[in-house]
Amino acid sequence: MSTEMSNEIKLISGRSHPDLSNNIAKRLGIQVARTVSLNYSNQETSFTVGESVRDEDVFIVQSTATGDVNEGLMELLIMISACKTASARRITAVLPNFPYARQDKKDKSRAPISARLVANMLQTAGANHIVTVDLHASQIQGFFSVPVDNLYAEPSFLRYIRENFNAEDCVIVSPDAGGAKRATSIADHLNTAFALIHKERPRPNVVGRMVLVGNVEDKVAILVDDMADTCGTLVKAAAVLKENGAKSVLALVTHGILSGNAIETLNGSVLQALVVTNTVPLGDKVERCPKLKVIDISPTIAEAIRRTHNGESVSYLFTHAPV
Amino acid sequence: MVRNIVVLGGNSHPALVDSVCATLGLPSCNRILTKFSSGESRCEIQDSVRGKDVYIIQTGFGGNGSKLNDHFMDLCIMISACKTGSARRVTAVLPLFPYSRQPDLPYKKAGAPLFKAGSESGKKDYTFESVPATPAPGIPKSAGFTNGVDISNRLIKTTLANGNGVETPTARQTNGDGTYFSANGSNGFSARHYTTHDYENLSHINAFEAKPGYKQWVAQAGTLVANLLTCAGADHVITMDLHDPQVQGFFDVPVDNLYGRPLLKRYIQGFIPNYKDAVIISPDAGGAKRATAIADGMGMDFALIHKERRPTKITDRQNASMMLVGNVEGRVCILIDDLADTGNTITRAAKLLKKEGATKIYALLTHGVFSGDAINRINASAIDKVVVTNSVPQEKHKAQLGSKLEILDIAPIFAEAIRRVHHGESISVLFNHD
Numbered sequence: 224m225s226t227e228m229s230n231e232i233k234l235i236s237g238r239s240h241p242d243l244s245n246n247i248a249k250r251l252g253i254q255v256a257r258t259v260s261l262n263y264s265n266q267e268t269s270f271t272v273g274e275s276v277r278d279e280d281v282f283i284v285q286s287t288a289t290g291d292v293n294e295g296l297m298e299l300l301i302m303i304s305a306c307k308t309a310s311a312r313r314i315t316a317v318l319p320n321f322p323y324a325r326q327d328k329k330d331k332s333r334a335p336i337s338a339r340l341v342a343n344m345l346q347t348a349g350a351n352h353i354v355t356v357d358l359h360a361s362q363i364q365g366f367f368s369v370p371v372d373n374l375y376a377e378p379s380f381l382r383y384i385r386e387n388f389n390a391e392d393c394v395i396v397s398p399d400a401g402g403a404k405r406a407t408s409i410a411d412h413l414n415t416a417f418a419l420i421h422k423e424r425p426r427p428n429v430v431g432r433m434v435l436v437g438n439v440e441d442k443v444a445i446l447v448d449d450m451a452d453t454c455g456t457l458v459k460a461a462a463v464l465k466e467n468g469a470k471s472v473l474a475l476v477t478h479g480i481l482s483g484n485a486i487e488t489l490n491g492s493v494l495q496a497l498v499v500t501n502t503v504p505l506g507d508k509v510e511r512c513p514k515l516k517v518i519d520i521s522p523t524i525a526e527a528i529r530r531t532h533n534g535e536s537v538s539y540l541f542t543h544a545p546v
Numbered sequence: 547m548v549r550n551i552v553v554l555g556g557n558s559h560p561a562l563v564d565s566v567c568a569t570l571g572l573p574s575c576n577r578i579l580t581k582f583s584s585g586e587s588r589c590e591i592q593d594s595v596r597g598k599d600v601y602i603i604q605t606g607f608g609g610n611g612s613k614l615n616d617h618f619m620d621l622c623i624m625i626s627a628c629k630t631g632s633a634r635r636v637t638a639v640l641p642l643f644p645y646s647r648q649p650d651l652p653y654k655k656a657g658a659p660l661f662k663a664g665s666e667s668g669k670k671d672y673t674f675e676s677v678p679a680t681p682a683p684g685i686p687k688s689a690g691f692t693n694g695v696d697i698s699n700r701l702i703k704t705t706l707a708n709g710n711g712v713e714t715p716t717a718r719q720t721n722g723d724g725t726y727f728s729a730n731g732s733n734g735f736s737a738r739h740y741t742t743h744d745y746e747n748l749s750h751i752n753a754f755e756a757k758p759g760y761k762q763w764v765a766q767a768g769t770l771v772a773n774l775l776t777c778a779g780a781d782h783v784i785t786m787d788l789h790d791p792q793v794q795g796f797f798d799v800p801v802d803n804l805y806g807r808p809l810l811k812r813y814i815q816g817f818i819p820n821y822k823d824a825v826i827i828s829p830d831a832g833g834a835k836r837a838t839a840i841a842d843g844m845g846m847d848f849a850l851i852h853k854e855r856r857p858t859k860i861t862d863r864q865n866a867s868m869m870l871v872g873n874v875e876g877r878v879c880i881l882i883d884d885l886a887d888t889g890n891t892i893t894r895a896a897k898l899l900k901k902e903g904a905t906k907i908y909a910l911l912t913h914g915v916f917s918g919d920a921i922n923r924i925n926a927s928a929i930d931k932v933v934v935t936n937s938v939p940q941e942k943h944k945a946q947l948g949s950k951l952e953i954l955d956i957a958p959i960f961a962e963a964i965r966r967v968h969h970g971e972s973i974s975v976l977f978n979h980d
C-alpha cells in the first residue's frame with residue numbers, strides 16, 4: 224500500500240443502466256468499481272462494494288428503468304449509504320433522469336411533492352453532490368441543499384440538427400407552453416423560426432385538444448421536449464403539425480421513458496423519427512421501433528464527472544457537447 | 547369511535563388495514579395509490595388530514611406481484627403527502643420492519659468456508675429428509691422456485707481481464723408461480739434467489755470478486771431505512787418484534803416495538819395439549835432471549851440449537867453444523883423465532899429435533915415471510931404445525947400450506963396501540979400482559 228493519500232474517481236454503477244456507466248468509464252479511461260447489487264428472496268436490496276472507497280471521490284451512476292423506478296431509487300440510496308459508511312470522501316449521485324421530477328408541486332390538496340422527497344432522501348442517504356441531465360423543472364435544484372449540476376442535452380441536439388438538417392428549413396416546436404423556453408433556446412442558437420402547441424390536459428397520461436401557434440408550412444418541424452413518456456402528446460402534436468402543412472415531423476427528447484404503449488403509438492404515428500438520449504435504459508425498444516434514434520449522452524456526463532473531480536468549471540458543458 | 551384520527555393503508559396488506567379500522571370503528575382514509583405508467587408511484591389522499599393524527603399502515607413485505615421497495619417508497623410518499631397536507635402527527639405503522647435483518651458479517655476470521663457441491667443438491671423435489679442445497683458455484687442456491695414475483699437478479703461483473711469493465715450477463719427470471727426457471731447460463735452462472743444468509747458463504751456469488759487485498763463492504767440498510775422514514779416526516783414509528791432491538795436506536799423519533807409474544811403464549815396455552823411437558827426451543831443463539839422469556843413465563847423447559855459455523859469432520863453433513871443443547875427425547879418441541887424468511891433455520895432445526903427424538907414439532911413465528919422456496923421446504927420438513935401472525939399477508943401461504951399453517955391475528959394489538967398512542971396513554975401494558 225502506498226502511504227500517500229489517494230483521491231481518485233471511483234465510478235460505481237447501479238443495475239439500472241450498466242451500458243451508460245460502461246460508456247462513461249470508457250470515456251474517463253477507468254474501470255467501473257467492483258460491486259454487486261442483488262435482491263434477496265424477500266426482495267430486500269443488498270449492495271456490496273468489493274474495493275476500498277476510503278477517502279475516494281465516489282460517483283454513483285444510477286438511472287431508473289421505466290417501470291422499476293422505486294427499485295432503482297432504493298438501490299441508489301443503499302449504494303450511497305454504503306459508500307458513506309465506508310468512509311468515502313465525497314459521494315456524487317449521478318442521476319441521468321431524475322425520478323419523480325414531474326411531481327414537483329402540490330397541484331392538488333394533499334398531493335405529495337415527491338421530487339422534494341427524493342431530494343431529501345438522497346441527502347439523508349449521504350449524497351454530497353448531484354449530477355443530472357435536463358431536470359423537468361430547474362426549480363428542483365432548490366429542493367437540495369447540496370450542489371446540483373443540471374446538464375443539458377441541448378448542445379448534443381444542436382449538433383444533431385446541424386449534422387442532419389439544413390437549419391433554415393426547420394421550425395423548432397414546443398409541444399407545450401412549459402417547454403417554450405427550451406425550444407426557443409434551440410431556435411435562437413440555430414437562428415430558425417419557432418412555434419408552440421397549446422394543449423389541454425384533463426387527466427394524467429391523457430391529452431386533450433391542441434392548437435398550433437406559429438407557422439410550420441413546408442418546413443421540417445422539430446418537436447423539442449425533455450421527456451417522452453406514453454408519447455401521446457408527441458404523436459398528437461405531430462399530427463397537428465402535419466395538418467398544418469409541415470413537410471416532415473421529428474422529435475428531439477432528452478429522456479425516452481417510453482412507458483405503456485409508447486412504442487406502438489410511435490410506430491403508428493406520422494413522426495418521422497424520435498431522437499432520444501440514452502439517459503434512460505431503452506432495452507429492446509430500439510429494435511422494436513425503427514423510428515427511435517439514440518444520441519449518446521455519456522461524453523457530457525463523463526466530462527462533468529472529470530471536471531467535478533478536478534474542481535474545474537462545468538458551465539462549458541452547458542453550451543458545448545464534448546466530441 | 548375514535549376522533550380526529552386518520553388510518554391510512556398502503557397496498558402491502560389491505561386486510562390488516564381493514565381489520566385495524568374495524569376494531570377502531572372508523573373507515574380507512576380514501577386515497578389513490580397506484581403507479582404511473584412510467585413506474586413512479588402516484589399518491590393522492592382524498593380525505594382531509596389537516597390537524598389530524600395520521601397512522602399509516604404498511605408492512606415490509608413484497609410478494610403477490612408487488613414489490614417491497616415499491617411499498618417502502620409508497621410509505622415515504624404517503625408520509626410526506628400527509629406532512630405537506632398539514633397533518634398534526636404522522637405515525638408509520640410497520641408490522642414487519644423492512645431491512646431489519648442485516649446480512650451477517652461477510653467474513654469470519656478464518657475466511658469463508660468452502661463447500662464442494664454434493665450430488666443431492668441438484669435434486670428437484672423436497673423430501674422429508676431433504677435439506678437446503680449447499681451453495682456452490684453452478685448450483686442454484688435454492689432449487690429455483692420463484693416467488694410469483696419478477697425480480698431480475700442482475701449481477702454486475704467486473705473483471706480486470708476484460709479491458710473496459712462492466713459486463714451485464716444476466717439471467718433474468720420472469721417465471722410465474724412455482725415453476726422452475728432454466729438458467730440461461732450464458733456466463734456460467736444463473737439467476738438465483740439470494741438470502742441474507744448468503745454472506746455466510748460467498749462462493750455462490752461466483753461472478754463477484756473483491757479486489758485483491760480488500761475484503762468487502764456490505765451495505766447495512768437498517769439505519770438508512772430509519773433515516774428515510776424520519777426524513778419523509780414520520781413523527782412516530784410502531785412496529786412489532788424487531789429482529790434487532792438496536793434498530794430502535796437508529797431513530798431520532800419514538801419507536802414502539804410491540805411484542806407478538808403474548809399471542810404466541812396464548813396459543814401455546816390454548817392449543818398445545820399438555821404444554822407444560824413441552825420444550826421451548828430457540829433455533830439459534832440469537833433468539834435465545836426471546837425463547838427463554840416465553841419458557842420462563844410459563845415455567846417450561848428450554849433447549850437451544852447451537853450453530854457451529856466451522857466446517858468440522860463431517861459424517862452426517864447436513865447437521866454437522868448444528869448442535870442441540872438440552873434434551874428433547876420423547877417430548878413435544880416448540881420452536882420460537884421472530885422471523886422465517888427462507889425457512890432454512892427452522893426446517894434444519896426441526897430435522898435435528900426429530901433426530902434427537904422429538905415427538906411433535908411446532909414452529910411459532912411472529913413474521914412468516916416465507917420467500918423463495920420456503921413453503922415447499924416447510925411442507926417437506928418435520929414440522930407438524932407452523933404458527934404465524936398476520937404481520938404480512940398470509941392468504942397465499944395458507945392456500946399452499948393448508949392445515950399446517952395457523953394464523954394469529956395481530957390487528958387487535960395494533961388497533962389498541964394506535965388507540966393508546968392517540969390518547970396519550972401508556973402502551974407498556976401491551977408489552978407484558980400474558
